[in-house]
Amino acid sequence: MKTYSVDINGVQRDLPIVEVAPGVSVALFNMLGDTDVTEAAGEGLAQRLPAEVDVLVTPEVKALPLAHVISRVTGKPYIVIRKTQKPYMVDPIVREVISITTGKPQVLVLDGFDVAKIRGKKVAIVDDVVSSGGTLKSLTDIIEEVGGEVAAVVAVFTEGAERPEVISLGHLPLFD
Ligand SMILES: O=P(O)(O)OC[C@H]1O[C@H](OP(=O)(O)OP(=O)(O)O)[C@H](O)[C@@H]1O
Numbered sequence: 001m002k003t004y005s006v007d008i009n010g011v012q013r014d015l016p017i018v019e020v021a022p023g024v025s026v027a028l029f030n031m032l033g034d035t036d037v038t039e040a041a042g043e044g045l046a047q048r049l050p051a052e053v054d055v056l057v058t059p060e061v062k063a064l065p066l067a068h069v070i071s072r073v074t075g076k077p078y079i080v081i082r083k084t085q086k087p088y089m090v091d092p093i094v095r096e097v098i099s100i101t102t103g104k105p106q107v108l109v110l111d112g113f114d115v116a117k118i119r120g121k122k123v124a125i126v127d128d129v130v131s132s133g134g135t136l137k138s139l140t141d142i143i144e145e146v147g148g149e150v151a152a153v154v155a156v157f158t159e160g161a162e163r164p165e166v167i168s169l170g171h172l173p174l175f176d
């Protein structure tokens with residue numbers, strides 16, 4: 001399998017290049033279960049997080065351990081936006097999302113219990129990769145709908161298009 005070499009805040013990995021849609025392949029970055037990469041990425045992004053940020057918001061699932069590390073290092077709380085609506089949620093806010101890796105509609109769900117933790121707050125969106133921007137757009141819509149302000153977007157990698165507004169540790173190309 002072809003791979004693409006990356007350096008994540010001093011940790012090297014060879015990412016497998018996998019096809020996610022006809023004619024579109026990505027260097028797949030999956031931190032789940034990779035403690036060294038998660039710690040290195042979280043430390044690096046925590047150092048770059050603007051001081052004004054009150055709270056972190058992250059989508060499940062691959063970015064979740066990253067948000068945990070940034071929270072531990074900075075002391076700022078984090079909220080997880082789920083991809084399944086659960087019966088135990090109260091007045092959930094639901095938005096459709098399509099990411100490059102999934103290719104079909106999913107949902108992003110904010111539990112109503114967490115609304116008060118975002119309203120009136122300066123929010124940093126935490127993700128592992130920002131690619132098409134679909135996930136970022138839906139997260140931003142939810143945060144703004146409940147009265148939060150997106151003050152920063154942090155991600156380990158941007159992918160495809162340049163995104164100067166995203167605080168990242170690196171950039172991934174897309175592959176034919
Ligand atoms: O900029 P975009 O094109 O929206 O892609 C970025 C999103 O895609 C991935 O999530 P994925 O859909 O693979 O979900 P998962 O983390 O639950 O596996 C990644 O974790 C980002 O959240």
Ligand SMILES: Nc1ncnc2[nH]cnc12
Nearest residue numbers: 026027028029101129131
């Ligand atoms: N290269 C990538 N690896 C993992 N998740 C992604 N989401 C979008 N691009 C991705």
